Amino acid sequence: MNDVAATAGVALKTVSRVVNDEPGVNAATAERVRQAIELLGYRRNDGARVLRRGRTASIGLVIEDVADPFYSGLSRAVEDVALRNGSLVFTGSSGEDPQRERELVLAFCARRVDGLVIVPAGYDHGYLAPELHAGIRAVFADRPTGPALDVDTVLCDNAGGARTGVAHLIAHGHRRIAFLGDNAVIFTAKERLSGYREALDAAGLPYDPSLVSMGPPEQARVTAAMAGMLALDHPPTALFTGNGQTTVAALRALEILSARDPEPNSSRGGGSASASPRGPASPRHSGPASSGPGGQESSREGGWASSREGGWASSRHGGQRLAASLAIVGFDDFQLADLLSPSITVVAQDPIRLGRTAAELLFRRLAGENGPVERIQLPTHLIPRGSGELPPATF
Amino acid sequence: MNDVAATAGVALKTVSRVVNDEPGVNAATAERVRQAIELLGYRRNDGARVLRRGRTASIGLVIEDVADPFYSGLSRAVEDVALRNGSLVFTGSSGEDPQRERELVLAFCARRVDGLVIVPAGYDHGYLAPELHAGIRAVFADRPTGPALDVDTVLCDNAGGARTGVAHLIAHGHRRIAFLGDNAVIFTAKERLSGYREALDAAGLPYDPSLVSMGPPEQARVTAAMAGMLALDHPPTALFTGNGQTTVAALRALEILSARDPEPNSSRGGGSASASPRGPASPRHSGPASSGPGGQESSREGGWASSREGGWASSRHGGQRLAASLAIVGFDDFQLADLLSPSITVVAQDPIRLGRTAAELLFRRLAGENGPVERIQLPTHLIPRGSGELPPATF
């Protein structure tokens, strides 16, 4: 800017005025300055500007993993709202690691972002208190923080959604309904489990711990859990899955279990009357590369299959038939849910609306709105597609 | 920092030294400073630091849409590399709009990011020249820029991938192969079309424009294009789709076309022997919310169905049977491709590797590596799963 001023033969401040379209500059002078700017290829340094003015016109977004469709939708929504508000977005994936979340948040704060949208990985956000005190606004999305921090939060109706989904299965005649959820330390997983129990309670059905399995949505774990349930004396006739990744893993598990000794007329497992040959798909390529640093694929075939096969194969029920007729409702909608056979019934959240709501709330705060802390709950939406309307299997 | 210095009874510079773990500070003094920092909840202002030091330790990432699984994978990879290099990431979605891309890039440059990873929407990046001259490094990913700008680029082998995929169909006996690609202004779309033609040429097959349709992957357009092709005198027996979204749209189109008058034993369309009822899925909810601002869903049912039904329904071939037996290979892997019936054969790119490669190249440049401009091409990978190995239908 100094150079521009020298070139144009004016003072620094005049250049600043031209650059910022401030009034009170002679048209001729302004033109001279603009030419100098053009000539020198000058671009204002927003870092310095920010230092002087206080506001950075940027926000930080911390999510679990951009590569997860749920969060990437949320991400895009936040981005759009930010753009509309003239703000840039720092994005960071915590990978469900509270330590990394903390580092990201603090790094964003050190850059003096105006505000934060956080999908928290941990519960303890004491480290945020000084930042909030220093004037950085934060909105929690998808999951709350502990009660210690009083801060705006936008959630989905996790319990309600799960209740609706499970009630839907009950309404279709199911009495033995399994629940496959994410790691129990995760807020949404707990809430959905609560919803599951509430629906059972409301229908007067007992809660059977052997029908519930919580843990990371890794294929090996999910497959093992399902095989175990199907081998029970009183196996489930329906399954409620607690999130999108778990739903997909469960479907793959059914495919694996059914394919072990497929029935000729099963709708699952490719055993239909079509002439389509099962391709020579090697197991390593059965799905698109997962987001994280691998590890999931390698365990799929080895891990459970060898260790549990005996137990399950000897089940007196014939697990294959059970697997092929299991009704399913999943929490979270996902791409192609409608093209599977049967199509998958889901309880849909709206990640875009979630992100938009959180970001808009943040910008309202930044604009000076100082009402009481808000706690917004967004509705979920049951989408019946077929898999959730299957009747209980009887053999 | 001033306050901290005052509280601790030391000079500004000493606090700076403590904060930055510089050597040469008495342990007792350092401890006193740390206590003052703790007491006041002080956090270094990285903006000011950046101003003084020159490097911002941040990069900008401009992609088409974070919500697209391909780009969100790329995104995550870039993020991870950046984190490893102690850098933060500004993310922005251009939405395939050159103007918005330009705004984002310039905004990032104004913040003095150290470097940029750009998936360009347009071809003309003249506006970047001054920035590059000013020392900002840039790496183009997935698509190149025009020849005017000499800059590092990481691409996939688009033509080669398409060639492989189409050759695969030819090897399975197909002679009439349709190509459904993205908008022809997009580099990758053009390249893949070239690969398609090369494969035809290599096999001595004619190029038939009536089997080729390029345009945005909207459901209505894709459905119409496919219906038109299936109604031809010599309809295609196989289809190659030019990207993930188009593949999915094509599958939905087949579902729509087949379902219009389904054959009892078709593997597609839910007409299998299973007892699974088609759920009462309303058309508005057939898929998860698409990323952009809607518009796609509403047109799915209305747009084409009413205007073209007559033409297609009167086809002398019975489009349903054609649709049900069409072999498919798609460019891009996608989630659940392996769980459809038949599973979908794809030519897979590796978005994570793409992002990682681009980001690592960027950071090598930032570390001072000054070799000639690099142009890296990543391989693609054919994954046979079933849909690409179907034989040509004969009626």
Added chain:
DNA sequence: AGCAGGTGTGACAACGTTGTCAACCCTCAG
């Protein structure tokens, strides 16, 4: 002529850091 009020311009400090350099205190060898 003198003065109010407006327009255009510039000098200067400040934002919160860090790099440079100098000063201080101590210890130890000459």
Added chain:
DNA sequence: CTGAGGGTTGACAACGTTGTCACACCTGCT
């Protein structure tokens, strides 16, 4: 006792902006 040298500390300028204030000039009025 003197001086060299290391360890510790601080004063100051600079990074590139913008807010504040003041100045110079012009216009139109009394």
